[in-house]
Amino acid sequence: MVTPEVEKLILNYLSSNATAQELDDLSDWILVEGNDKLFEEYVQLHLEIITAMNGPDTDRIKKSLLKKIEKDRSKRIFWHSMKYAALILVLIGIGYFYQQVPPEKDGCGRLMPSDETISIMLENGRMETLELQGSKKLMDTEGNVIAVQDNSTLRYTGVSSSAKIAYNTLNVPYGKRFDIALADGTRIFLNSGTSLRFPVSFKDVDIRKVYLTGEAYFNVSKDMEHPFVVSADKMDIAVLGTQFNVSHYPEDTSVNTVLVEGSVALHLNNGVGSSLEPTVLEPGLKGEWCVECSEISVENVDTRLYTAWLQGKLVFRNKSFMQIREALQRKYNVSITNTNSRLDEQLYDATFDIETIEEVLESFKRSFDINYTIVDNKIIIQ
Secondary structure (H helix, E strand, C coil), X not given: CCCHHHHHHHHHHHCCCCCHHHHHHHHHHXXXXXXXXXXXXXXXXXXXXXXXXXXXXXXXXHHHHHHHHHHHCCXXXXXXXXXXXXXXXXXXXXXXXXXXXXXXXXXXXXXXXXXXXXXXXXXXXCEEEECCCCEEEEECCCCCEEEEEECCEEEECCCCCCCCCCEEEEEECCCCCEEEECCCCCEEEECCCEEEEEECCCCCCCCEEEEEEEEEEEECCCCCCCCEEEEECCEEEEECCCEEEEEECCCXXXXXXXXXXXXXXXXXXXXXHHHCCCEEECCCEEEEEECCCCEEEEEECCHHHHHHHHHCCEEEEEEEHHHHHHHHHHHHCCEEEECCXXXXXXXXXEEECCCCHHHHHXXXXXXXXXXXXXXXXEEEEC
16 A cells, blocks of 8 residues: 555655655665565556646546556556665666666676586585586585475585584675575575585584675574574674674675564674673664774664665665675676776665666766766776
């Protein structure tokens, strides 16, 4: 249902009178909250009636349109594309009304992202590769099945013949995502460019500890006697059973933890900081550890903005262009070089859903007059 508040946002957008904040709110309602189909139906109704009322034989066309709209109201309308760039303008294209023009090709090159494989390092040092749409069994040195792959999910059985804690390390390259179900039932969704080191089995352990580089969403299985700990650089996130998102890429200057459900405690384990009291988060809070200043700050956030990647979306709010292009490199597995240092410092709001990397680049080009070329399979921004 389109509430009066949302209806006002849509009407302001259609009349080009929306403020930057209203564009933010509308974009979140459409993409983050998943109301794209409802938005299409509303815009379809608005544009068709306006067109009919300004054309010849208005009565006949209006009757025909209203009859068609009632008939099509329950049908699925194809969403052609959506591009959002707040602060300056919103570009929303609906395939029902507009025919999309293929992106212009700058330079003489064409993007052909490399197809890197997902890999896992077993305890004995053997490296295995995993295909997204495949099935596979992983075995230890004794021939025991320790994990079974079902397409994009790897499930661990809890079987281990090792007398000590055996660890595996899963590496997800740029351009791909993968899920893992640990032996204790914990489900972890790994974003592109992420590495996770974890125990094959949790038997005879007091603390269930895993090591993360990159970004992952955790749905931790509850076990009051065995806390679950995520180690990201020099920060440990301790939980009993909850859902939260952790972002810690090598190029980042901070480690971000966003709590969706339950509670977590953030501990600094850098020696000096380890004596400090832990920072406890409640749902809806983000804990950000600044690597350089060794401090943890806490703020209220919309958690949907930080978990939108689980639905394949990229949502940026007040992010620098450098942060945006780094995220684009990870998602699309492409190389982006920026020769305009001032551009990297500028802040933008943007939301991308089903676009290709070429469409994303064209959106920035048209909205912010950003030029680019493609040379030797690399994107160079001037």
